Amino acid sequence: MYTVYALLDPRDDSIRYIGLTATDVHRRLQRHLKETDINPAKIAWIRELRELNLTPIPWELEHIEEQKQAVFKEKFWINFCLFGGEPLLNITDTENKPTMKRGNAGRVRTDEEVNAMLDEYERTGKRPAGWTRQALWAIKKSRGVR
Secondary structure, three states, rough: EEEEEEOOOOOOOOOEEEEEEEHHHHHHHHHHEEEOOHHHHHHHHHHHHOOOOOOEEEEEEEEEEEHHHHHHHHHHHHHHHHOOOOOOOOOOOOOOOOOEEEEOOOOOOOOOHHHHHHHHHHOOOOOOOOOHHHHHHHHHHHHHHO
Protein backbone atom coordinates (compact mmCIF):
# COMPACT_ATOMS: atom_id res chain seq x y z
CA MET A 1 0.00 0.00 0.00
CA TYR A 2 1.25 3.48 -0.92
CA THR A 3 0.23 6.82 0.53
CA VAL A 4 0.31 10.17 -1.23
CA TYR A 5 0.76 12.78 1.46
CA ALA A 6 1.20 16.50 1.94
CA LEU A 7 3.35 18.38 4.42
CA LEU A 8 1.56 21.47 5.68
CA ASP A 9 3.06 24.57 7.22
CA PRO A 10 1.58 24.79 10.75
CA ARG A 11 1.69 28.60 10.63
CA ASP A 12 -0.82 29.00 7.79
CA ASP A 13 -1.84 25.45 6.74
CA SER A 14 -0.36 25.96 3.27
CA ILE A 15 0.74 22.82 1.45
CA ARG A 16 4.51 22.98 1.08
CA TYR A 17 5.36 19.47 -0.14
CA ILE A 18 3.67 16.48 -1.78
CA GLY A 19 5.24 13.07 -1.40
CA LEU A 20 4.69 9.36 -1.83
CA THR A 21 5.60 6.71 0.71
CA ALA A 22 5.21 2.99 1.25
CA THR A 23 5.65 3.52 5.00
CA ASP A 24 3.65 5.34 7.63
CA VAL A 25 3.53 9.10 6.94
CA HIS A 26 4.77 9.91 10.44
CA ARG A 27 7.79 7.68 9.91
CA ARG A 28 8.37 9.39 6.55
CA LEU A 29 8.11 12.79 8.25
CA GLN A 30 10.90 11.77 10.62
CA ARG A 31 13.12 11.04 7.61
CA HIS A 32 12.27 14.47 6.13
CA LEU A 33 13.33 16.07 9.41
CA LYS A 34 16.75 14.36 9.19
CA GLU A 35 17.50 15.01 5.49
CA THR A 36 20.29 17.45 4.76
CA ASP A 37 21.01 17.46 1.03
CA ILE A 38 18.03 16.30 -1.07
CA ASN A 39 15.97 19.48 -1.53
CA PRO A 40 17.60 22.67 -0.20
CA ALA A 41 14.38 24.73 -0.22
CA LYS A 42 12.46 22.07 1.71
CA ILE A 43 15.33 21.67 4.16
CA ALA A 44 15.46 25.44 4.75
CA TRP A 45 11.70 25.51 5.38
CA ILE A 46 11.91 22.63 7.86
CA ARG A 47 14.90 24.29 9.57
CA GLU A 48 12.93 27.54 9.87
CA LEU A 49 10.00 25.67 11.45
CA ARG A 50 12.28 23.80 13.85
CA GLU A 51 13.81 27.11 15.02
CA LEU A 52 10.26 28.13 15.98
CA ASN A 53 9.70 24.76 17.73
CA LEU A 54 7.26 23.77 14.99
CA THR A 55 7.05 20.69 12.78
CA PRO A 56 5.39 20.18 9.39
CA ILE A 57 1.94 18.62 9.62
CA PRO A 58 1.62 15.38 7.63
CA TRP A 59 -1.70 14.97 5.82
CA GLU A 60 -2.65 11.75 4.05
CA LEU A 61 -4.26 12.54 0.70
CA GLU A 62 -4.80 9.08 -0.79
CA HIS A 63 -4.03 5.41 -0.23
CA ILE A 64 -3.24 3.45 -3.40
CA GLU A 65 -2.52 -0.26 -3.83
CA GLU A 66 -0.41 -0.29 -7.02
CA GLN A 67 2.89 1.60 -7.33
CA LYS A 68 2.27 2.76 -10.91
CA GLN A 69 -1.08 4.28 -9.94
CA ALA A 70 0.48 5.80 -6.80
CA VAL A 71 3.17 7.55 -8.86
CA PHE A 72 0.47 8.88 -11.19
CA LYS A 73 -1.56 10.17 -8.24
CA GLU A 74 1.48 11.86 -6.71
CA LYS A 75 2.03 13.72 -10.00
CA PHE A 76 -1.62 14.66 -10.07
CA TRP A 77 -1.51 16.14 -6.56
CA ILE A 78 1.71 18.06 -7.29
CA ASN A 79 0.17 19.59 -10.41
CA PHE A 80 -3.17 20.22 -8.74
CA CYS A 81 -1.52 22.06 -5.85
CA LEU A 82 0.78 24.08 -8.12
CA PHE A 83 -2.15 25.31 -10.16
CA GLY A 84 -4.14 25.93 -7.00
CA GLY A 85 -1.45 28.39 -5.96
CA GLU A 86 0.07 26.36 -3.13
CA PRO A 87 3.71 27.31 -2.44
CA LEU A 88 5.10 23.83 -3.07
CA LEU A 89 8.76 23.14 -2.49
CA ASN A 90 8.82 19.98 -4.62
CA ILE A 91 11.67 20.10 -7.11
CA THR A 92 10.17 17.72 -9.64
CA ASP A 93 7.85 14.77 -9.85
CA THR A 94 8.88 11.25 -8.87
CA GLU A 95 10.22 10.23 -12.29
CA ASN A 96 12.30 13.40 -12.62
CA LYS A 97 10.14 14.61 -15.51
CA PRO A 98 8.79 18.13 -15.57
CA THR A 99 5.43 18.76 -13.98
CA MET A 100 2.94 20.98 -15.79
CA LYS A 101 4.27 24.15 -14.25
CA ARG A 102 7.94 23.21 -14.34
CA GLY A 103 10.17 23.08 -17.36
CA ASN A 104 12.86 20.48 -18.04
CA ALA A 105 15.42 22.33 -15.93
CA GLY A 106 13.01 22.61 -12.98
CA ARG A 107 12.28 26.25 -13.85
CA VAL A 108 8.75 27.25 -12.92
CA ARG A 109 6.86 28.32 -16.01
CA THR A 110 5.22 31.74 -15.98
CA ASP A 111 1.44 32.00 -15.95
CA GLU A 112 1.66 33.31 -19.52
CA GLU A 113 3.54 30.18 -20.63
CA VAL A 114 1.07 27.90 -18.88
CA ASN A 115 -1.89 29.80 -20.34
CA ALA A 116 -0.38 29.58 -23.83
CA MET A 117 0.03 25.83 -23.42
CA LEU A 118 -3.55 25.50 -22.19
CA ASP A 119 -4.83 27.65 -25.07
CA GLU A 120 -2.95 25.41 -27.51
CA TYR A 121 -4.52 22.35 -25.88
CA GLU A 122 -8.00 23.85 -26.15
CA ARG A 123 -7.37 24.79 -29.79
CA THR A 124 -5.89 21.46 -30.92
CA GLY A 125 -7.22 18.96 -28.37
CA LYS A 126 -3.68 17.58 -27.86
CA ARG A 127 -2.47 17.50 -24.27
CA PRO A 128 1.01 18.83 -23.58
CA ALA A 129 3.37 16.09 -22.36
CA GLY A 130 2.98 15.41 -18.65
CA TRP A 131 -0.42 17.07 -18.30
CA THR A 132 -3.04 14.74 -16.82
CA ARG A 133 -6.74 14.97 -17.59
CA GLN A 134 -7.49 15.67 -13.91
CA ALA A 135 -4.97 18.51 -13.80
CA LEU A 136 -6.37 20.00 -17.00
CA TRP A 137 -9.84 19.82 -15.49
CA ALA A 138 -8.57 21.64 -12.39
CA ILE A 139 -6.94 24.34 -14.55
CA LYS A 140 -10.06 24.81 -16.63
CA LYS A 141 -12.19 25.03 -13.51
CA SER A 142 -9.87 27.65 -11.98
CA ARG A 143 -10.07 29.67 -15.21
CA GLY A 144 -13.86 29.35 -15.39
CA VAL A 145 -13.68 27.36 -18.64
CA ARG A 146 -16.51 24.87 -19.36
